[in-house]
Every structure is written in structure tokens, then in C-alpha cells.
Amino acid sequence: MTSATPAPSKLSPIVYFIGFTGALAGLLFGLDIGVISGALGFIKKDFSVSDQILEFIVSSLLWGAVFGTLISGILSNRLGRRGAILISAVIFVLGSLICSLAADPHVLIISRFFLGIAIGVASFTAPLYLSEISPQRVRGSMISMYQLMITIGIVLAFLSNTWLGNYAVIDGVKGEHWRMMIGIIALPAAVMFLGVLFLPESPRWLFLKGKKDRAISVFQRMHLPGDEISKEVVEIEESLRVKQNGFQMFRDNPNFRRAIGLGIGLQIIQQLTGINVVMYYAPKIFSIAGYSSTEHQLWGTVIVGVTNVLATFIAIAFVDRIGRKPIMYAGFAVMGVAMIAVGLLFNMDLEKSPALGVWAIGALLIFIVGFAMSAGPIIWVLCAEIFPLSGRDLGVTFSTATNWIVNAIVGGTFLTLLDKLGNGNTFLLYGGLNALFVLFFLLFVPETKGISLEKIEANLLSGKPLKNIGH
Numbered sequence: 001m002t003s004a005t006p007a008p009s010k011l012s013p014i015v016y017f018i019g020f021t022g023a024l025a026g027l028l029f030g031l032d033i034g035v036i037s038g039a040l041g042f043i044k045k046d047f048s049v050s051d052q053i054l055e056f057i058v059s060s061l062l063w064g065a066v067f068g069t070l071i072s073g074i075l076s077n078r079l080g081r082r083g084a085i086l087i088s089a090v091i092f093v094l095g096s097l098i099c100s101l102a103a104d105p106h107v108l109i110i111s112r113f114f115l116g117i118a119i120g121v122a123s124f125t126a127p128l129y130l131s132e133i134s135p136q137r138v139r140g141s142m143i144s145m146y147q148l149m150i151t152i153g154i155v156l157a158f159l160s161n162t163w164l165g166n167y168a169v170i171d172g173v174k175g176e177h178w179r180m181m182i183g184i185i186a187l188p189a190a191v192m193f194l195g196v197l198f199l200p201e202s203p204r205w206l207f208l209k210g211k212k213d214r215a216i217s218v219f220q221r222m223h224l225p226g227d228e229i230s231k232e233v234v235e236i237e238e239s240l241r242v243k244q245n246g247f248q249m250f251r252d253n254p255n256f257r258r259a260i261g262l263g264i265g266l267q268i269i270q271q272l273t274g275i276n277v278v279m280y281y282a283p284k285i286f287s288i289a290g291y292s293s294t295e296h297q298l299w300g301t302v303i304v305g306v307t308n309v310l311a312t313f314i315a316i317a318f319v320d321r322i323g324r325k326p327i328m329y330a331g332f333a334v335m336g337v338a339m340i341a342v343g344l345l346f347n348m349d350l351e352k353s354p355a356l357g358v359w360a361i362g363a364l365l366i367f368i369v370g371f372a373m374s375a376g377p378i379i380w381v382l383c384a385e386i387f388p389l390s391g392r393d394l395g396v397t398f399s400t401a402t403n404w405i406v407n408a409i410v411g412g413t414f415l416t417l418l419d420k421l422g423n424g425n426t427f428l429l430y431g432g433l434n435a436l437f438v439l440f441f442l443l444f445v446p447e448t449k450g451i452s453l454e455k456i457e458a459n460l461l462s463g464k465p466l467k468n469i470g471h
Contacts, residue, residue, distance in 0.1 A: 030153020038161025064116020100183030155305030246394025263399030331374020347424030
């Protein structure tokens with residue numbers, strides 16, 4: 001008779017506190033996405049600028065995030081994951097306040113670039129930190145918390161925009177308070193800074209720096225069982241026998257370069273789903289659908305944001321149960337069909353048939369569900385899992401920088417695409433791309449559910465095909 005496998009011990013509340021606080025960096029990212037969506041119309045009116053300048057205002061933050069990502073590997077390697085997150089919080093507070101005081105669009109563009117540096121550092125470090133500190137059995141859910149915080153940040157910003165844009169009376173004037181929309185998000189950045197002060201450092205980073213005793217004490221502080229700690233320590237020490245830094249690995253190890261190529265591909269896919277054209281330009285899309293009043297457009301963005309939050313719980317619930325790839329296949333199917341439906345409806349005469357606009361918004365919300373349950377959180381999960389420890393900083397630098405570069409291109413070209421291709425054809429383009437992405441996942445992406453980071457690393461460096469490194 002064989003003995004039954006013991007049930008895994010219940011996780012300590014400290015694990016969830018670490019996951020929640022570490023994921024607050026996503027809240028800052030989401031707040032800025034949501035804020036700029038609602039503020040653009042008021043900025044355009046206040047500064048009397050063209051659509052091209054509005055695209056620069058949107059994309060300047062994203063290019064700042066690219067720069068922030070590129071320096072994040074150095075920051076997180078030298079100062080630790082926790083130290084890098086603290087720095088991003090300080091920059092975010094300062095950047096938000098400077099943006100809110102911008103005297104002209106050029107100052108706003110420059111200050112949003114500065115703010116983007118904070119978001120780039122946070123988007124690099126937070127998923128990395130969560131992947132390295134999370135117990136293996138809940139790693140996917142913990143990293144997905146980062147995406148959940150992004151969605152919560154978006155909806156909070158949408159609610160703030162709606163109140164400030166339609167109902168708030170400040171200095172005797174109603175609405176159009178875009179400066180407060182932007183400046184108020186310095187407050188949660190300050191809260192994150194205080195919360196991160198109480199977090200432990202990543203144990204894997206501590207091992208990387210030769211601080212084994214401190215690393216073990218972090219695992220003990222999380223109240224992990226002794227046998228689980230021992231297993232983690234053995235696997236981490238085994239992976240550290242590769243005495244190379246990221247640049248050496250990139251130069252000398254083709255298997256590491258394969259992982260970087262995979263990470264870059266995953267982040268390109270996430271952005272080309274079309275999610276951020278919806279988030280950055282939601283009021284514009286509602287206008288195309290026939291909702292002409294500012295109030296209707298802003299409340300429409302709130303509905304988009306709430307849908308995004310709720311659907312993210314699907315990924316959190318199932319990513320460590322049924323795996324990454326099945327959820328992604330379902331997500332691509334939903335996103336592709338929904339975007340094509342939006343495109344077809346926008347190619348019809350919405351003025352003669354206003355009900356078609358309602359159907360288009362319904363299809364848009366279905367697209368949001370598809371993204372939030374799949375590509376939103378799971379791309380971050382995969383990119384935090386596939387790189388070897390010694391090269392993880394560099395690998396995540398490449399993949400996250402790619403995310404922001406493509407994000408900037410998407411955010412900076414949407415209005416131009418609408419002008420050149422037409423409303424409907426622009427959405428048909430994104431729908432077709434979602435259908436193509438299924439092939440990439442079939443051919444190259446591994447299933448990493450239930451596999452330790454060190455096992456994934458060993459499989460990668462042994463030369464296994466990328467889609468098999470999770471076996």
C-alpha cells in the first residue's frame with residue numbers, strides 16, 4: 001500500500017501581504033493608463049492641440065517607460081528588487097505632480113517621459129520580484145496579482161475622471177479638471193512606498209549576492225514548511241553553479257538567447273492584441289460608436305474598467321489549476337472574434353442604425369474579457385518564469401522594454417490608423433492579429449504550471465525545444 005501524498009500546507013497570510021504589496025506597482029501603471037484616457041479631451045481643449053500632439057502626450061510616457069526598463073536591470077541587480085520598486089515609487093510621486101503643473105503641452109510631454117521612467121522600473125521589477133518570492137504552487141496567481149492591480153488602477157482612474165470631468169466643482173468651475181486627474185495619483189504612489197518598506201527582499205536575489213542566511217530567513221518569515229524551504233535552497237544553489245552574468249550568457253549561450261527571443265515575442269503579442277488602443281482611447285471609441293456626450297464617454301470607460309477587473313479574476317482562479325496555455329487559447333479565440341465583430345460593425349452606417357453602436361460596445365467588452373482572462377496577466381507570468389536566474393535581469397529587461405516599445409508604437413499610431421484605414425478596418429486588423437497569435441503559442445510557448453523556476457532553467461539550458469521546457 002502506498003501512502004497518500006500529503007496535502008500542501010496552508011499558506012501564511014504574510015505570503016498574500018507580500019503578493020498584494022508587491023503588486024501595487026501595477027496599480028500605478030493602471031492609474032496612469034486610465035487617467036490619460038479621460039484627460040485627453042480636456043487637455044486638447046485647454047491647450048488647443050492637434051491629434052498628433054495628443055499622440056505624443058500618450059506615447060511620451062511609454063517611451064519613458066522604455067528607458068526606465070533599460071536601467072531597471074542595473075537597478076534591481078545592484079539595489080535589489082525591493083530597492084528598485086522603492087525608487088520607482090519616489091519618481092512616480094514627483095512625476096505625477098510635475099505633470100499636473102505643466103504650463104504647456106511640451107512640458108507635459110517631457111514630464112510624462114519622466115513619469116514613464118517610474119512605470120518602466122515598476123513594470124520590470126514587480127513581476128520579477130513576485131516570481132522570485134512566490135511559493136511554486138501559487139506563483140501564477142501571485143504574478144497575476146500584478147495585472148489585477150493594473151486593472152483596478154484603470155477603473156479607479158476612470159471613476160476619478162468621471163467625477164472630476166462631470167460633477168466636481170473646484171474654485172467655482174465644474175468639470176475639466178485634468179490637472180487634478182493626473183496629480184491625485186501621486187497619493188497611491190506614496191502609499192506603495194510605505195508598504196514596500198515592510199517587504200522582504202527577493203530570496204533569489206539574496207542568493208545571487210551570496211547572502212544565503214538572509215535568503216533562508218525570508219522563506220522562514222513566510223512560514224513555509226521546512227522541507228519546502230530545503231527543496232527551494234537546493235534548486236537555487238544548483239542553478240547558481242552557472243557562473244555567468246546576463247551579458248555573458250547572452251553572448252555565449254544560444255539557449256539563453258532563445259529564451260530572450262521568446263520573451264520578446266510574448267510581449268509583442270500582448271501589445272498587438274489591441275488592448276491599449278481601447279484603454280488609452282476609450283472615449284474616442286465610444287464617440288465612434290455614437291456616444292457623443294463627454295459624460296456618456298467617461299461612464300463608458302468606467303464600464304470598460306470594471307469589466308477588465310472582474311475578468312482578471314478568471315486568470316487568477318485558473319492559471320495554477322488548468323495551466324497557462326489553455327487559458328491563452330481561449331483568450332485569443334474570444335479576442336479575435338470580438339475585435340472582428342467590432343470592425344465589421346464600425347464599417348456599417350452607425351448613424352442610420354444607432355443600435356449597431358450598442359452591439360459594437362458589447363463586442364468591445366467581450367474583447368476586454370478575453371484579454372483580462374488571458375494575455376493581460378499570463379504574458380507577465382510567462383516572462384517572469386522562462387529566464388535563468390543568472391540572466392533573469394537581462395532577460396526581463398529585453399522582454400519588458402519590448403512591451404513598452406510596442407506599447408508606444410500602438411498608442412502613438414492609433415489615431416493615424418483610424419484616419420488612414422478607417423474605423424472598422426483598424427479593428428479588423430487587430431482581430432486578424434489575435435487569430436495569428438494562436439500559432440505562436442502552439443509552436444513556441446511552454447506550459448509552466450507547477451514547475452519550479454529552477455527546473456524550467458535546467459530544461460532551457462539543456463537545449464530542449466522552447467515549448468517543452470516546462471516538462
